[in-house]
Amino acid sequence: DAKTTQPPSMDCAEGRAANLPCNHSTISGNEYVYWYRQIHSQGPQYIIHGLKNNETNEMASLIITEDRKSSTLILPHATLRDTAVYYCIVGDDLKTGANNLFFGTGTRLTVIP
């Protein structure tokens, strides 16, 4: 079962930053936080992942709290194409497991023109 809690839906104005929260209070020391998104019925798409430190790539930034019990995905300038369901997933790395992903229900982000 998913070990994360996310709000079911959020709206964001186009061009503004979208901040998607995730609670993972039972995360263990070797577990990573992964973010994926699913646009309509397409295959999920990887966004970013992190262990302890904040991470940034060309798509988004990931802010992980010091106690690692929660995180926030930031899309700095949301566009209409970012409308999707966003999944926060806690999982093993390949050293301890096969990196299987256990999806929750995610947050449905709607970017509004």
Place this chain on the structure above:
Amino acid sequence: EPEVTQTPSHQVTQMGQEVILRCVPISNHLYFYWYRQILGQKVEFLVSFYNNEISEKSEIFDDQFSVERPDGSNFTLKIRSTKLEDSAMYFCASLRPGWNYEQYFGPGTRLTVT
């Protein structure tokens, strides 16, 4: 950019029939996965495959299901004696270890059991 491909995009079958869903993972990837998504529900992990054997499987992946990598490129999911409740979108994914832990998902096969 390399991508995972899946065929067919849509498969319709009658209850009790066997189906094989095909996937071509990215060529230098070593971990392979199947997930399914029943309409309106969450994506569910079925099985992971590494080094020519099942690495882990979920409770859903019972004796009705099997996976195979018959050659160096294809990765298949076989569902025997299909049931109505097997109707779902089936996603294949692959991963290259030692890279960035990103699973690349295919576009999915929509299976409809009538």
